Amino acid sequence: MFNQEDLRELAALRFDKPVLSVYLNVDPTDRTRDEYRLELRQILKEAEGVAAEEDIEAVEAFFDHQYDWSGRGAAVFSCQEEDFWKTHSLAVPVRSGVTVASRPYIKPLAELADAYGSYAVAVVDRRQARLFLYDLGELRAVDEFVGEDVRKLKRGRGSSGGHGRRGGAPISSQHEEEVVRRNIRDAAGSLTAFWEKHEPERLIVAGGDGMVARFQEALPKHLQHRVIGTFGADMNAPEIEIRERSLEVLEQVEKQRKREIVDAVFTAAAKGANGVIRLADTLGAAHEGRVQTLVIDRHYHRPGYRCQHCGYITDQDLQKCPFCGGDFVEIPDAAEALVTRVIEEGGEVEVVDGNAKVKEFGVGALLRY
Numbered sequence: 198m199f200n201q202e203d204l205r206e207l208a209a210l211r212f213d214k215p216v217l218s219v220y221l222n223v224d225p226t227d228r229t230r231d232e233y234r235l236e237l238r239q240i241l242k243e244a245e246g247v248a249a250e251e252d253i254e255a256v257e258a259f260f261d262h263q264y265d266w267s268g269r270g271a272a273v274f275s276c277q278e279e280d281f282w283k284t285h286s287l288a289v290p291v292r293s294g295v296t297v298a299s300r301p302y303i304k305p306l307a308e309l310a311d312a313y314g315s316y317a318v319a320v321v322d323r324r325q326a327r328l329f330l331y332d333l334g335e336l337r338a339v340d341e342f343v344g345e346d347v348r349k350l351k352r353g354r355g356s357s358g359g360h361g362r363r364g365g366a367p368i369s370s371q372h373e374e375e376v377v378r379r380n381i382r383d384a385a386g387s388l389t390a391f392w393e394k395h396e397p398e399r400l401i402v403a404g405g406d407g408m409v410a411r412f413q414e415a416l417p418k419h420l421q422h423r424v425i426g427t428f429g430a431d432m433n434a435p436e437i438e439i440r441e442r443s444l445e446v447l448e449q450v451e452k453q454r455k456r457e458i459v460d461a462v463f464t465a466a467a468k469g470a471n472g473v474i475r476l477a478d479t480l481g482a483a484h485e486g487r488v489q490t491l492v493i494d495r496h497y498h499r500p501g502y503r504c505q506h507c508g509y510i511t512d513q514d515l516q517k518c519p520f521c522g523g524d525f526v527e528i529p530d531a532a533e534a535l536v537t538r539v540i541e542e543g544g545e546v547e548v549v550d551g552n553a554k555v556k557e558f559g560v561g562a563l564l565r566y
């Protein structure tokens with residue numbers, strides 16, 4: 198699986214020859230392999246005439262013969278002429294697309310790193326804490342804290358001290374509670390040390406009923422602020438379960454963040470203030486360099502036209518460019534061209550999955566002014 202070090206390596210690369218970058222969404226919960234193969238053929242068509250033929254062939258051969266279809270996304274970079282070839286399997290879905298440039302196109306990977314990079318999971322119970330460090334769905338470090346055994350103590354003291362009471366509770370259970378409190382405090386200390394050593398961005402707390410909340414309360418304030426979610430888990434849960442549950446939490450956080458952006462786009466567009474929806478209007482705004490944040494459905498593609506003179510992209514079959522009077526050429530995907538345009542102008546692109554409104558309109562944007 199891909200990680201931040203891979204991203205840094207890719208970011209440092211430059212070539213004299215064009216590099217073909219291909220992203221393919223292969224989320225098995227979304228579509229079938231055959232549908233993804235078809236999508237790959239379609240997006241590779243967009244690279245014809247721009248990318249080297251041997252790069253396109255290498256990518257096709259990879260998906261036909263070598264790719265194991267693991268994960269939910271794939272990123273492939275090829276520059277055969279410079280002996281450069283890199284593939285990454287991604288634990289999270291991506292938007293399918295191709296880019297040809299003098300360097301690998303890493304923006305989608307950088308966005309994944311933002312959403313799914315570097316986080317810690319603490320699985321806690323009354324006695325222990327298991328600590329995990331993940332980076333883009335890959336386990337990077339583990340640690341463990343084991344405190345005093347609460348159950349043993351209960352058995353040993355419970356029989357002799359069962360009659361003595363203070364404040365209504367048996368001494369044994371009072372003592373038990375003290376041990377649990379100490380264990381939680383020490384576990385929080387272990388996590389703090391783990392945090393300082395690895396410096397992750399976000400924290401997820403998992404465990405049984407009640408313990409998750411108690412553990413969070415025992416954390417120092419600056420760690421409490423890093424908690425982005427929780428889930429129920431048994432102390433002995435296998436690591437793969439912890440990993441998958443934590444990715445679900447990140448996915449929910451990411452979905453919520455995107456939902457808020459989408460709502461902002463539709464609210465702004467409805468008010469006619471700093472927002473547009475539909476491809477035609479969004480293309481117009483992009484041409485004026487006004488798109489700050491583009492939202493686009495993961496599977497939205499539309500053929501269109503590009504002005505050969507000023508680069509204006511449109512989905513309308515126009516005679517002459519309304520901006521400069523230039524002639525148009527057909528392009529296979531005006532939506533993809535729009536994405537490229539927005540990125541070039543320094544705007545943000547938010548790829549959205551399964552949002553009914555975005556699905557209906559395809560694209561929309563928050564505008565700079």
Ligand SMILES: [Zn+2]
Pocket residue numbers: 504505506507508509518519520521522523
């Ligand atoms: Zn034009």
